[in-house]
Each structure stands twice: as C-alpha cells, then as structure tokens.
Amino acid sequence: MYRYDEFDETIVRERIAEFRGQVARRLSGALTEDQFKPLRLMNGLYLQLHAYMLRVAIPYGTLSSRQMRRLAHIARKYDKGYGHMTTRQNIQFNWPALVDVPDILEELADVEMHAIQTSGNCIRNVTSDQYAGAAADEIEDPRPWCEIIRQWSTLHPEFSYLPRKFKIAVTASAHDRAAVRVHDIGLRLHRNAEGKTGFEVIVGGGLGRTPMIGRTIREFLPKEHLLSYLEAIMRVYNLHGRRDNIYKARIKILVHSEGAESFRRAVEDEWSGSDKAAVDPPREEIERIRRYFAPPPFEKLEPESAAFDKARAADAEFARWARVNAAPHKVPGYVIANISLKTPGAPPGDISAAQMEAVADLAERYSFDELRVTHEQNLCLPHVKKDDLYDVYRALKAAGLGAANIGLASDIVACPGLDYCDLANARSIPIAQRLAERFAFSGEEDDIGDLRIKISGCINACGHHHVGHIGVLGVDKKGEEFYQVTLGGSPGEDAALGEIVGRGLSADEVVDAVGRLVDFYKDHRREGERFLDAYRRIGLERFKEALYGDAEIH
Amino acid sequence: MATLKFTDGELAPCREDRATEITLAEWREGARPEAGRFALALPNDAALDEVAHALARFDAIILHFPTFKDGRALSQARLLRARYGFAGEIRARGEVLPDQAFFMARAGFDAFEIDCEAIESFRTALSAFSCVYQRSSDDRAPVYARRAATRAAAA
Known part of the structure; x- marks a missing residue:
C-alpha cells in the first residue's frame, strides 16, 4: 500500500488548516452559505436532508486495518455508530456536526486519509478494480497509476473549478470490475501487439439524467504520458464544457455534441502542443510509487487445500459461501474473499463500527493487512489462504457479515x-x-x-x-x-x-x-x-x- | 477596488500607472496600442489564438471570473504562460475570492482586482500550502522533484 511521506502529510494537514479557517469564517458569518458551499463540497461535506454528511475518500478502494479501525472510531465518536460504503469507493458519515468536521479530518490525516475532492466540480476520488494486485486475470497492478492520478489531481490549480464533477476509473483486467465505460474518463490498461502495456482512453461515459457509454479516443497511450494526456482532456473540457446549464455540463455532453472524433482531434492538438515533460512524472517517481504496491510475501502453497476441502464437506453453509463469495487469486493456494454488506433486510452498504473492527482484525490476521471497498458497496479481503478461509468465514458470520450473495439477486x-x-x-x-x-x-x-x-x-x-x-x-x-x-x-x-x-x-x-x-x-x-x-x-x-x-x- | 500585485511571494498594492484598457471587441475593431501602458481585457470564452501574435504589445492581460465557480480563466492563464510565453501581468477580475487565489497564482495570475480590506485573507490563502503536486505556471517545484532532491542529498 502507498504510505504518505512528509510532503503528502503536509498537504493534507495544510488543507485541514485552511478548511478550519473557512469553517470559522462560515460560523462567524464572514462567508455566505453560497460562498461556503463549493469550499465545503471540495472537502467532502454535504448538507443533507437532516444533517451534514461527510464523504471520505478511500483512494482506489484500498484500506489498511489501522485505517478501518479509525473509521470505526469516527463512526462511534462523531456519528451514530455506522458508516455507508458508496458506489465510488468512498465512505459516508451521515450525522457529523459542522464544528467537529475539522477534528474528524485531523483524525483521518493521522491514518493517511482525507476527504479532499470527494465532492464539488473537481476531479473526484479515483476508483479502480477492487481485485487489483490479486486478480487472476489482471495484466498488471493498476494502483500505482491510480496513486499517480490521485496526487496529480489533488488541489490541481487549473482543474478545481470545472463545469461539473469529474470521475476517473482505472482497470487492468479483461473483465472490467471498475465500470470504466461509464466514467468521465475510463482507463483500461492493456497489452498491444508489441507486448507493451498502455492505456485505452475512454471519455464521456456517465450515468445521471443523461446516461451515456464512453467513447474510446485513444486505443493505446504509452503509460509514461498518462498525466500530460489527462491534462489535455481536462483543458479542452474546462474551456469548452457547458456552464450555462448544470444538467448539460458533464464532459459526456461535450463529447456527444462535438462528436467523439472532433473531441479527439481537439485533445490530440492540445496534447501535441503541450510541454509533456513538465507534466509527466519522471521515471524514478513512477518507480517510487510502484514499489509501494509490490506483492506481499505470499507463501508457496499447493493450489488445493485439504483443510478447505474438509471444511466444505462438513459445513454446507460454508461451502455455499465459499462458492459464491470467493474469487480466484493469481497466486496458487490463495483466494479473494468477498464480504457482503448486503445482509438481506439491512440497508445496502451500511457497516457498523463493531463490524469495521471485526473486518480490520481479519485483514490484519489473514490478508496482509489489506482490505478493499468495491464499487458495488461490498468489501473484500484480497489475499486469503484457502487454508484460512473457514476461520475467516466463521468470524464474518459471528460479526453478522456472513451473507453469501456476491453477484446474486440480493446483492443490490x-x-x-x-x-x-x-x-x-x-x-x-x-x-x-x-x-x-x-x-x-x-x-x-x-x-x-x-x-x-x-x-x-x-x-x-x-x-x-x-x-x-x-x-x-x-x-x-x-x-x-x-x-x-x-x-x-x-x-x-x-x-x-x-x-x-x-x-x-x-x-x-x-x-x-x-x-x-x-x-x-x-x-x-x-x-x-x-x-x-x-x-x-x-x-x-x-x-x-x-x-x-x-x-x-x- | 484596487489592483494587488503578487510578486516574489509578496502581495502589495500596485504602484505602476494604470494601463489603458482595450477590450477584445475594440481589438477586433482595429484598436492597436502604440505608446504608454496597455492592458487587454479578454472574456473567458475568448480563444487565445486570435490575439497570440499581439501579446507583446500589452503590459497586462485581464482575465475574467464572471462567478467564482467559473474556472475557464485558469486555463487561459495557464496557456498564456506555458503556450504563448506571455511574461507580463495577468490580472484576475470579477468574483475573485481568497479561496481561489492560490490556484490563480499557480495558474499564472500575478495581479488581483479586489477590495483592499481583503488583503489579509488573500495573503493567508496565498501562503496556505507549502507543497504542491503539480508543475504549473509558478516556479514551485512539485513534490516529486523535491523527493528526488531529498534522495540526491542523502546519497
């Protein structure tokens, strides 16, 4: 997992200090609600039906047990004891008080988390395949590129007052679990005829009131030019996206009204005239970030597990759970264990503080301290030994998280x-x-x-x-x-x-x-x-x- | 309303003579500056290509924020500096709030038309962040360059 260094930490802390000042100006009346609104939104704070709602980013869905425990603590101390996982790999707290929000953000910063740009007309939390680094069908781990995008898009001077919100998703598998064709920009890592990996760039997808499937404007973008190409797309959108009608302001409307080919030409012209070297990160920085996502120390295991087979034979409920909720892992002897947050009868995506802690314990003990949040509002433990799966299942069941319904009718x-x-x-x-x-x-x-x-x-x-x-x-x-x-x-x-x-x-x-x-x-x-x-x-x-x-x- | 200049990290009232303003419409009708200080005021939907060859005639370009939510002028400023090499003053006009000042300064603005009593909140905003992730029109090194420098110093 990525770890903040002194610079990442400084940016998050300075952002909180700035927001603390803005909250004080709002409370004193120096800022009107209209002026405060875009500022609080860019820090993840919405005003909902009954209260403020704070949306916290879980970049590309990756969490450590320490981070999950802190979310549990925040749910208990500042909310009503639960959180809600969203379709964009965020967690929402539904009941914080405005005066507490800067303190909540400090508590998040302590565990290298933030709520920056989880709302507002800016580049939102970048999302990815929840099985990244574990999927059997992946060509390479997409998360280093997600982290590169996260850093580049954070407090971007040119693209923080866009016509409308902007969502980017990245996948690196043939089976797309990140829904890249229904994002403002979808990026699909794939291998070309020469055996090199690069991005298919898909633009203008989205749901909302005018749903559209994105259009491919570049089949193959060399990876090292990702950021300069993204800047070219963003600049064309920032200058030419509609601002007269909030319902026609997303990039999909621009791509559709201009035509994908004309939009592509505008992006390519912008890109060819840009100083790529000034924007694209140097190779050593890409490598620095990539090193954080090195595979964990997997054991060399047999593909089959006698303990797993025995437990399946003895416990039919477990056998069913394993068949429905476990997904193939790229390393023999391991599986991806999905955790359903769709217990029939419960609100989809909700998780209590005690459940967060139970899941954190399991991640720490059985999955190299890693947890993932999925865009279908579930969780997964990405690296579980088949030998351990029965123990994991029993602990989940005890925590009220034993539903076996991933991808089925009740996984709504x-x-x-x-x-x-x-x-x-x-x-x-x-x-x-x-x-x-x-x-x-x-x-x-x-x-x-x-x-x-x-x-x-x-x-x-x-x-x-x-x-x-x-x-x-x-x-x-x-x-x-x-x-x-x-x-x-x-x-x-x-x-x-x-x-x-x-x-x-x-x-x-x-x-x-x-x-x-x-x-x-x-x-x-x-x-x-x-x-x-x-x-x-x-x-x-x-x-x-x-x-x-x-x-x-x- | 006063024009504040932001140079070398310091925000101070502008001491230069006021430049004569020419709008894009006047430029299109043939107005051409000759002697004295001139500023070109551009709407935020103007294509810069049209005036690119004439930028050297102007001491300042004034870009417009009709509302603080409309960020088109941020891209215009960035292009003026990076693509067209404009080294004169780029001034922000319109709904210019302290909370946008940091982004504006990074995109290439070095002058703001604001109420003088807002100067302290602009100073605070302009110095809110000591690290940045991107290279832009200002001379700040992005954190990846600072990381490389830290590594080189340690080696």
Missing part, C-alpha cells in the same frame, strides 16, 4: 434515497430490503444466478440503475413515490444502458413486478444462460408483459 446496489438525501424523489433502501429478503429467503438465489439489481432514488442515478440488469428508478408522481424499471444494463466490458420498460409502479407493486421478471427468466432461459443474456435474446416486449403481469405463465 442502492443509493441512500429519500431516507437521507435531499435530492431524492423516492426511498431506495426499503425497496432494496424487500427485494433482497424476497430472493434470499425463498432460497431461489443460487438458481437465479448472476443478477445485478440497482436502485436509484432519483434521476441523478447514484444507485447506477442504468447499468443494472434490472434497474429501478424512484420518481415522484404528484407527491407519491413511484418506481420505473429498466432492463438490460451492464457496467462491465459489455457495457450497456438499460431500456425503460414503461409506466411506473407503486412501492407495493414494484417488488412483485421484479419477482415476475425473474420468474419469466427462469421459465424461458436456456441452459446456463444468465438473466442479462436471456433478456438480450428474448427482448424488451416479452419481459414487459411479465413486468406488468400480463405474460402467459408456462
């Missing part, structure tokens, strides 16, 4: 919705809870297989409903909560936006309606066919009939 992504958010039109959490209970408690989840349900409480789409196999969008109809269903979305390498099926459904109707979609799939699927593939084959019309309950039942 949902935004905080009307329970917390002042933008929301409808509640998301209760719908997620009822759907999760329906699928998990009926025991049909394993049979349904890979199914991604994503729920947003308004068109800002924080629950990523556009890229759910089944998406649910909360809308307000004359003061009543209604839910619109979309079908066929995917955030991965086969990225697609869901299609709106038809009229909205009430909160009471929508749960059964989604149940009918799943029943229709089960009746009509071919051998081994996922929900998404069945939908793509059969099409919207027949699923629509199922949704509204007028399909023939076979």
Whole structure:
C-alpha cells in the first residue's frame, strides 16, 4: 500500500488548516452559505436532508486495518455508530456536526486519509478494480497509476473549478470490475501487439439524467504520458464544457455534441502542443510509487487445500459461501474473499463500527493487512489462504457479515434515497430490503444466478440503475413515490444502458413486478444462460408483459 | 477596488500607472496600442489564438471570473504562460475570492482586482500550502522533484 511521506502529510494537514479557517469564517458569518458551499463540497461535506454528511475518500478502494479501525472510531465518536460504503469507493458519515468536521479530518490525516475532492466540480476520488494486485486475470497492478492520478489531481490549480464533477476509473483486467465505460474518463490498461502495456482512453461515459457509454479516443497511450494526456482532456473540457446549464455540463455532453472524433482531434492538438515533460512524472517517481504496491510475501502453497476441502464437506453453509463469495487469486493456494454488506433486510452498504473492527482484525490476521471497498458497496479481503478461509468465514458470520450473495439477486446496489438525501424523489433502501429478503429467503438465489439489481432514488442515478440488469428508478408522481424499471444494463466490458420498460409502479407493486421478471427468466432461459443474456435474446416486449403481469405463465 | 500585485511571494498594492484598457471587441475593431501602458481585457470564452501574435504589445492581460465557480480563466492563464510565453501581468477580475487565489497564482495570475480590506485573507490563502503536486505556471517545484532532491542529498 502507498504510505504518505512528509510532503503528502503536509498537504493534507495544510488543507485541514485552511478548511478550519473557512469553517470559522462560515460560523462567524464572514462567508455566505453560497460562498461556503463549493469550499465545503471540495472537502467532502454535504448538507443533507437532516444533517451534514461527510464523504471520505478511500483512494482506489484500498484500506489498511489501522485505517478501518479509525473509521470505526469516527463512526462511534462523531456519528451514530455506522458508516455507508458508496458506489465510488468512498465512505459516508451521515450525522457529523459542522464544528467537529475539522477534528474528524485531523483524525483521518493521522491514518493517511482525507476527504479532499470527494465532492464539488473537481476531479473526484479515483476508483479502480477492487481485485487489483490479486486478480487472476489482471495484466498488471493498476494502483500505482491510480496513486499517480490521485496526487496529480489533488488541489490541481487549473482543474478545481470545472463545469461539473469529474470521475476517473482505472482497470487492468479483461473483465472490467471498475465500470470504466461509464466514467468521465475510463482507463483500461492493456497489452498491444508489441507486448507493451498502455492505456485505452475512454471519455464521456456517465450515468445521471443523461446516461451515456464512453467513447474510446485513444486505443493505446504509452503509460509514461498518462498525466500530460489527462491534462489535455481536462483543458479542452474546462474551456469548452457547458456552464450555462448544470444538467448539460458533464464532459459526456461535450463529447456527444462535438462528436467523439472532433473531441479527439481537439485533445490530440492540445496534447501535441503541450510541454509533456513538465507534466509527466519522471521515471524514478513512477518507480517510487510502484514499489509501494509490490506483492506481499505470499507463501508457496499447493493450489488445493485439504483443510478447505474438509471444511466444505462438513459445513454446507460454508461451502455455499465459499462458492459464491470467493474469487480466484493469481497466486496458487490463495483466494479473494468477498464480504457482503448486503445482509438481506439491512440497508445496502451500511457497516457498523463493531463490524469495521471485526473486518480490520481479519485483514490484519489473514490478508496482509489489506482490505478493499468495491464499487458495488461490498468489501473484500484480497489475499486469503484457502487454508484460512473457514476461520475467516466463521468470524464474518459471528460479526453478522456472513451473507453469501456476491453477484446474486440480493446483492443490490442502492443509493441512500429519500431516507437521507435531499435530492431524492423516492426511498431506495426499503425497496432494496424487500427485494433482497424476497430472493434470499425463498432460497431461489443460487438458481437465479448472476443478477445485478440497482436502485436509484432519483434521476441523478447514484444507485447506477442504468447499468443494472434490472434497474429501478424512484420518481415522484404528484407527491407519491413511484418506481420505473429498466432492463438490460451492464457496467462491465459489455457495457450497456438499460431500456425503460414503461409506466411506473407503486412501492407495493414494484417488488412483485421484479419477482415476475425473474420468474419469466427462469421459465424461458436456456441452459446456463444468465438473466442479462436471456433478456438480450428474448427482448424488451416479452419481459414487459411479465413486468406488468400480463405474460402467459408456462 | 484596487489592483494587488503578487510578486516574489509578496502581495502589495500596485504602484505602476494604470494601463489603458482595450477590450477584445475594440481589438477586433482595429484598436492597436502604440505608446504608454496597455492592458487587454479578454472574456473567458475568448480563444487565445486570435490575439497570440499581439501579446507583446500589452503590459497586462485581464482575465475574467464572471462567478467564482467559473474556472475557464485558469486555463487561459495557464496557456498564456506555458503556450504563448506571455511574461507580463495577468490580472484576475470579477468574483475573485481568497479561496481561489492560490490556484490563480499557480495558474499564472500575478495581479488581483479586489477590495483592499481583503488583503489579509488573500495573503493567508496565498501562503496556505507549502507543497504542491503539480508543475504549473509558478516556479514551485512539485513534490516529486523535491523527493528526488531529498534522495540526491542523502546519497
């Protein structure tokens, strides 16, 4: 993991001192709320429905046990004893008091964390594959590049007052777990014909009220030029992105209205005229950062584990958990252990202080002190020996984190919705809870297989409903909560936006309606066919009939 | 409202004679400065290519922040320094708040049109950070260069 040196620490501490002054000016009335707003946002502080909300960055989703314990401490001391993991590898605290926020930031700085640029019209927390450094299908660890982007984008003098927020994601695997095609900039590390690794640069993807799949403007960018190329994109956007209408200010609108080819030419012109050497970090700095991400001291193990096989044979629940929640590791004898924060009936992504501490203990003992936060609002222990997996499972179960549902119907992504958010039109959490209970408690989840349900409480789409196999969008109809269903979305390498099926459904109707979609799939699927593939084959019309309950039942 | 100059890390009221201002519209209509001090005032959606060849005629370029949230002039300043080599004064006009001053100074601004009573908060803001991650239009070394220097000194 990356460790701060004196310079990184100084920047974070000076930022807190500056914000402490801004908070004091706000409290004294020297700053108006309108003037204070962009300043607090760039320090991660929102004003929500009931209270302030502080969003803390977990850069590219990597946490140490010490950091997780500090988050638990903050949840207890300054909040109501829990935190909420977001779809962008951040954690949110929902109840801090404004006067406490500078102190919370100091507590975070003690463990090399911050809330810088987790909000506001600036470059946000860079996200990545939660399996980075562990995935069997990865060509190289993307995290050094994420850290290079983090440092470059922090307090960037030119790009801190952009037309709108800006999100960058990086992946280095064929299977895209970072949703790079639905980010403002997506970067995919891949190998070219000469065997060199470089970035495919994808621009203009995004969800929100105008969802779009990003366009590739460069197939292969030599890695060492990453920052100068990013600067060229950002400059074109900063100068030419729309500022007259907040809903048309994202880079996706610029790329779409100019055309991807014309946008690409503008970026290439800007880049060719720039002083690359002034912006691109020198090789020794790239190497310095890369060294922090050296593989941990893995043991040389047999690929199979007798202890693991024995435990699976003896404990059917564990066998199921291991089958659903464990993912292949690149080193023989190890697995990636996913921890579901989607216990059916609980708010998706919420984690209590005691659970944070339990997970921190496991990371320390079994996973080289590393934890990851996923963009699907779960956690994972990236490097667990198969020999230890049963112990890990039992400890998770004891902490109330034993749900075996990663990638299944009850692993639902949902935004905080009307329970917390002042933008929301409808509640998301209760719908997620009822759907999760329906699928998990009926025991049909394993049979349904890979199914991604994503729920947003308004068109800002924080629950990523556009890229759910089944998406649910909360809308307000004359003061009543209604839910619109979309079908066929995917955030991965086969990225697609869901299609709106038809009229909205009430909160009471929508749960059964989604149940009918799943029943229709089960009746009509071919051998081994996922929900998404069945939908793509059969099409919207027949699923629509199922949704509204007028399909023939076979 | 006064113009404050930021030079060598010091913020002080401008002592030079006021420059005669020419707007982009006047420039397009044929106004050409000849004798004395001149400043060109550009809107923040102006393409710099149009005036690039004439920059040497001006002592100052005035860039505009119609609201503090609109950061286009930051890119204009950066381009004026890095691409067009403009070495004269670049002055910020409009809604110029202390909280943007550090970024402005780094992007290439060295003059601010502000209320004189705001000078202390501008001084504080301009000295808020002792380390920076990026190379920009100011002469600050990014931390990677300082890291390399520290390593070289230790070797």
